[in-house]
Amino acid sequence: MMDKRLISIYLPFTHLMSLTLCPKCGAETKRLYKNVCRKCFLENFTLAVLPLVLHARICSRCNARFDRNKWRDEGDLEDIVIRTVEDELFVHEEADDVDIVMEPRELTPHLYKVKVEIDAMVEGEPLHQELVTEVRIIREACDRCSRMSGGYFEAILQIRAANRMVTPEEIDACKLICADMVEKLWKKGGRFAFITDCIDSKDGADIYLGSANAGRQICKAVVSEIGGTFSESPTLYGHKDGKDLYRITFSMRLPEFMPGDIILYKGSVIEIRNSGKNSKGIYLATGARFLVETEKLDGAIRIANRDDAVGAVLVAVEGDDIMVLDPTTYQTITLKKPMFFSSEAGDEIPVISTEQGLFALPEDSAHRL
Ligand SMILES: [Zn+2]
Ligand SMILES: [Zn+2]
Secondary structure, three states: OOOHHHHHHHHHHHHHOOOEEOOOOOOEEOOOEOOEOHHHHHHHOOOEEOOOEEEEEEEOOOOOEEEOOEEEOOOOHHHHHHHHHHHHOEEOOOOEEEEEEEEEEEEEOOEEEEEEEEEEEEOOEEEEEEEEEEEEEEEEOOHHHHHHHOOOOOEEEEEEEOOEOOOHHHHHHHHHHHHHHHHHHHHOOOOOOOEEEEEEEOOEEEEEEOOHHHHHHHHHHHHHHOOOEEEEEEEEEEEEOOEEEEEEEEEEEEOOOOOOEEEEEOOEEEEEEEEOOEEEEEEOOOOOEEEEEHHHHOOOEEEEEHHHOEEEEEEEEEOOEEEEEOOOOOOEEEEEOOOOOOOOOOOEEEEEEEOOEEEEOOOOOOOOO
16 A cells, blocks of 8 residues: 555646546546446455365275266375365456465365465456365265176176187286286276186186176287187177167187197198287298188197207208208208208207107297298
């Protein structure tokens, strides 16, 4: 506030700056705010409103919040309290540069007191307002948690292998892919992406899932990481609101032959490098590439694995041929030079001994198919 002396000194000048009268209260004013003086303007202007009591519906198990007809994950309890206030706080639309500070205070596990301070510019004037509200916490079970605790499932994922048993390592690998995918889908908002149950059987494993989409995504991930194929078949299990409800069984078939397996197929010895819808590999006798639809591999048999390879001394390299010392007979034999071969005479190279003879294996890093 100016003191009286200053006002009397400057009065002539302020008169020159044209003082106007407030049409509402009659006071003299330098400028009008929405056609009235500052005092009259502020009497009728409310910067922000907030109900005195708010309610937040929260899942007592996972802290999800029920908001706009949906359960969502919105962080810890304090974040939810702040979000609840934000959703109900109304700030006047003519306010600019709005700055809101909230101070939530836990009174009991069911009750928060929140102090809200709002600073903003209105009609070029800085305004400040303080509000207080209480947020009452209502705890219940969310859609996800109630389905999980009720043993709900929408899909069964059956992990099997074609013409063989699934190994415990493969079951572990599939379970890991399953857990990762469920976590990923949940974080993206897939509320029913969860594992209900996991049952090992003698020929594989059955995984029960809360959502059919999760089952499909897991199968796709298994195919891309391990190989194999899958099919799905729905079974009607009930009706709800006039709609048929289906459960889907996903039959995941891991490939009969895995990368590193050495097979005999139509008289040729082949190292398998990749197994999916197609099987890819290398003919060990010629180094040529092998490619066939996996389901046409019927009749192929696994005769060895890259892990069975032994070391043999390379005697010489001549053009497309190499000479190695047979590790069992100690005779020098001539073999076809594998693709991507960089060893020199004197080196030890991996060879595999089969009923069809001795074969040099291509370098393991040569996954260039
Ligand atoms: Zn006035
Ligand atoms: Zn929950």
